[in-house]
Amino acid sequence: xxxxxPVHTQADNPASPVKAKAIISFEGVTxxxxxxxxxxxxxxxxxxxxxxxxLGPSGCGKTTLLRMxxxxxxxxxxxxxxxxxxxxxxxxxxxxxxxxFQSYAxxxxxxxxxxxxxxxxxxxxxxxxxKTRVExxxxxxxxxxYGARMPDQLSGGQRQRVALARALVKRPRVxxxxxxxxxxxxxxxxxxxxxxxxxxxxxxxxxxxxxxxQDEALAIATRCAVMNxxxxxxxxxxxxxYEFPNSRFVADFVGSVNMFEGVLEKDEQNEAQVRCPxxxxxxxxxxxxxxxxxxxxxxxxxxxxxEMHKRTGEAPKMEDAPPGxxxxxxxxxxxxxxxxETNFEIELEGGRRVKTFRSNLTRYDQEDFTWDExxxxxxxxxxxxxxxx
Amino acid sequence: xxKEALPVAAAAVSAPPLKxxxxxxxxxxxxxxxQLMVGLTLFFLYLPLIxxxxxSFNDSRRNIVWQGFTFKYYEKALNNDSLIEAFVNSLTIAxxxxxxxVILGALAAVMLWRxxxxxxxxxxxxxxLPIVVPEICLGVAMLVFFARVMPWxxxxxxxxxxxxxxxxxxxxxxxxxxxxxxARLSSFNxxxxxxxKDLGASEWRTFWDVLVPHMQPALIAGALLAFTLSLDDFxxxxxxxxxxxxxxxxxxxxxxxxxxxPEVNAASTILIVVTVVxxxxxxxxxxQKPKESKA
Numbered sequence: 001x002x003x004x005x006p007v008h009t010q011a012d013n014p015a016s017p018v019k020a021k022a023i024i025s026f027e028g029v030t031x032x033x034x035x036x037x038x039x040x041x042x043x044x045x046x047x048x049x050x051x052x053x054x055l056g057p058s059g060c061g062k063t064t065l066l067r068m069x070x071x072x073x074x075x076x077x078x079x080x081x082x083x084x085x086x087x088x089x090x091x092x093x094x095x096x097x098x099x100x101f102q103s104y105a106x107x108x109x110x111x112x113x114x115x116x117x118x119x120x121x122x123x124x125x126x127x128x129x130x131k132t133r134v135e136x137x138x139x140x141x142x143x144x145x146y147g148a149r150m151p152d153q154l155s156g157g158q159r160q161r162v163a164l165a166r167a168l169v170k171r172p173r174v175x176x177x178x179x180x181x182x183x184x185x186x187x188x189x190x191x192x193x194x195x196x197x198x199x200x201x202x203x204x205x206x207x208x209x210x211x212x213x214q215d216e217a218l219a220i221a222t223r224c225a226v227m228n229x230x231x232x233x234x235x236x237x238x239x240x241x242y243e244f245p246n247s248r249f250v251a252d253f254v255g256s257v258n259m260f261e262g263v264l265e266k267d268e269q270n271e272a273q274v275r276c277p278x279x280x281x282x283x284x285x286x287x288x289x290x291x292x293x294x295x296x297x298x299x300x301x302x303x304x305x306x307e308m309h310k311r312t313g314e315a316p317k318m319e320d321a322p323p324g325x326x327x328x329x330x331x332x333x334x335x336x337x338x339x340x341e342t343n344f345e346i347e348l349e350g351g352r353r354v355k356t357f358r359s360n361l362t363r364y365d366q367e368d369f370t371w372d373e374x375x376x377x378x379x380x381x382x383x384x385x386x387x388x389x
Numbered sequence: 390x391x392k393e394a395l396p397v398a399a400a401a402v403s404a405p406p407l408k409x410x411x412x413x414x415x416x417x418x419x420x421x422x423x424q425l426m427v428g429l430t431l432f433f434l435y436l437p438l439i440x441x442x443x444x445s446f447n448d449s450r451r452n453i454v455w456q457g458f459t460f461k462y463y464e465k466a467l468n469n470d471s472l473i474e475a476f477v478n479s480l481t482i483a484x485x486x487x488x489x490x491v492i493l494g495a496l497a498a499v500m501l502w503r504x505x506x507x508x509x510x511x512x513x514x515x516x517x518l519p520i521v522v523p524e525i526c527l528g529v530a531m532l533v534f535f536a537r538v539m540p541w542x543x544x545x546x547x548x549x550x551x552x553x554x555x556x557x558x559x560x561x562x563x564x565x566x567x568x569x570x571x572a573r574l575s576s577f578n579x580x581x582x583x584x585x586k587d588l589g590a591s592e593w594r595t596f597w598d599v600l601v602p603h604m605q606p607a608l609i610a611g612a613l614l615a616f617t618l619s620l621d622d623f624x625x626x627x628x629x630x631x632x633x634x635x636x637x638x639x640x641x642x643x644x645x646x647x648x649x650x651p652e653v654n655a656a657s658t659i660l661i662v663v664t665v666v667x668x669x670x671x672x673x674x675x676x677q678k679p680k681e682s683k684a
Binding site: 070071072091092093094097098099101102103105107108109118119122123163166167170 | 578580581583584585586587588589590591594598599602603605
């Protein structure tokens with residue numbers, strides 16, 4: 001286990017491909033529609049070359065934020081800067097950003113090549129240059145040879161590539177993607193995920209994506225911002241979001257989690273202890289929590305970080321926790337076999353149910369446990385995340 | 390026993406192909422009530438038209454008994470200067486009415502679809518008014534209007550002398566265009582407009598490059614409607630036309646007052662052919678690029 005602290009951030013990670021130059025910055029941006037606040041005082045910076053994802057449930061304001069950047073909505077308060085310049089006065093057609101729309105918005109009455117050429121024509125680019133750039137763009141999205149087709153002769157995935165080529169051909173400073181994969185079927189979505197990443201690496205343009213799908217954000221983005229009810233909750237790399245959520249909302253929204261309410265009983269430099277009424281044993285942590293003793297906290301425990309042992313004799317001892325801690329007993333109540341792994345639901349002694357996953361390492365692993373079997377659940381001292389809000 | 394059983398078995402084998410299957414639950418076209426209705430509709434709708442066309446070739450002054458085939462009355466109709474003048478007048482009025490109605494109707498539809506403004510519901514209602522107001526009322530109103538409120542100058546050179554009729558026709562034809570275009574616009578994906586602007590198009594370019602192509606089928610349908618409404622309008626035209634601004638329907642009516650000659654039949658047949666051909670051309674233009682009409 002590498003030493004990590006809960007305040008681990010992007011700057012600590014030397015492997016990050018991000019250059020330290022803010023290309024977009026939102027400064028205290030608020031957007032109100034009548035009385036409802038769609039975006040609430042958001043301050044956020046996106047660096048050059050990032051693949052940035054805005055993640056959140058529907059109606060959290062992420063699309064509004066993107067549309068303000070594109071120029072389709074004006075902020076009620078605050079400033080939006082691109083390359084250090086306030087873009088408030090620029091209409092959408094003058095902004096150095098281009099967007100891939102959720103419906104792709106490919107012009108249905110134009111050939112593929114005319115769709116891609118449209119933006120260049122509007123910019124007054126010369127005819128020959130348009131031709132070569134359109135061909136390059138179609139090559140880039142693997143649609144070479146499709147220039148003469150009409151959009152209704154294309155599949156959904158191909159239409160999305162047209163929308164991508166159409167936006168990229170203008171070489172924008174930032175490419176905006178509004179729920180780019182939501183309209184594709186599962187197989188194609190997986191394929192497009194990796195294609196989007198490699199495309200971004202190839203063109204070197206900053207991408208900013210809006211999505212409600214946490215898997216998508218974790219898989220593609222170099223950095224994510226989680227939004228909830230117009231407020232920016234956490235901005236971090238995908239791994240940090242998952243392993244070090246800063247709130248119950250983030251822990252619950254990103255991935256699957258077991259959450260226990262408890263009281264902070266001990267908080268030292270190198271260890272902390274939380275007593276949760278729903279768990280028969282105290283939760284021991286190998287790092288300190290910056291919270292007041294006696295405060296109410298929440299322990300978030302990811303299902304895959306819980307080990308399951310057969311209940312034969314004594315409770316197993318976790319080597320990194322004092323005896324009797326981080327181990328609880330329970331009974332298997334539900335088993336869902338998913339092929340690569342099996343999901344278990346275990347009823348603890350107090351009646352609380354806990355989820356855990358178990359990889360099927362051999363072909364007989366799924367036969368190890370059965371319904372109503374008593375088991376021990378145990379976890380390492382570094383696994384739980386303690387949340388103060 | 391065996392002797393008798395044999396023919397029965399044979400009959401059973403040969404029976405199914407002879408007996409028609411009973412109509413399925415949704416095959417209404419194979420049941421008599423709907424078949425009867427379709428038959429009656431075709432009979433009353435098309436038989437008069439076919440009779441009219443057939444008797445335009447009848448070699449008889451009286452239009453009752455078939456005397457023999459002739460083109461004589463077509464010749465007569467085409468040599469009837471006042472009839473030709475009325476026909477040209479009608480086509481001219483219909484042309485201007487169509488062009489102006491399509492522009493006005495499309496703009497009205499875009500306005501109602503796009504903007505929110507005080508009194509929008511009232512505007513929406515009044516625009517549709519000419520569709521529901523009885524034509525006779527509109528005709529009388531137009532008569533009074535052009536006689537008292539805004540008299541159209543007399544003695545203007547052709548085609549300016551047709552102005553009053555054209556204005557009257559536009560006023561009842563453009564709401565139809567607006568209604569058709571408005572319906573079409575509701576299927577427009579607003580993201581297309583945003584995409585055009587995002588790619589650098591101005592408001593004006595966006596309108597022409599994205600919105601107009603989407604409206605195109607409705608514009609053609611609206612134009613056809615406006616054209617035929619204007620071409621065959623009698624009531625309103627009757628009240629607004631003067632002695633030197635006779636249109637085809639009014640002329641036919643005045644000819645009928647003397648006698649129903651095959652000349653009227655011939656002229657009507659020409660009108661029917663013209664309208665059918667124009668409609669076919671319009672529909673063909675609409676179907677030529679079916680990809681475009683899909684949103």
